Amino acid sequence: MGRILWLVIIVLIALWVIGLVANIGGGLIHTLLVIAGIIFVIQLITGRRSI
Template identity: 55%
Template sequence: MLMTIAIILLVLWVLGLVSSYTMGGLIHILLVVAIVVFLVQFIQGRRG
């Protein structure tokens, strides 16, 4: 489930980059959240 959320956030971030309309820092916040979620998923996967 966390991986799905991370993928969705990354897609939203890429869409924000390619579109001419951006909402300022929100896109970069989405990227940071996606990376954090991915890292948490990766770490839990190694432990489990």
């Protein structure tokens, strides 16, 4: 589960940067990035990191 989460976070950050540069994607990418960040922080706090 941890590897998939990291993959999702990396993809969302890449899409977010592309969205900022090209002004495409709008709020969807930003919303998904925030959701991924919240999941990451929750996983960090609960100690479920498998890296």
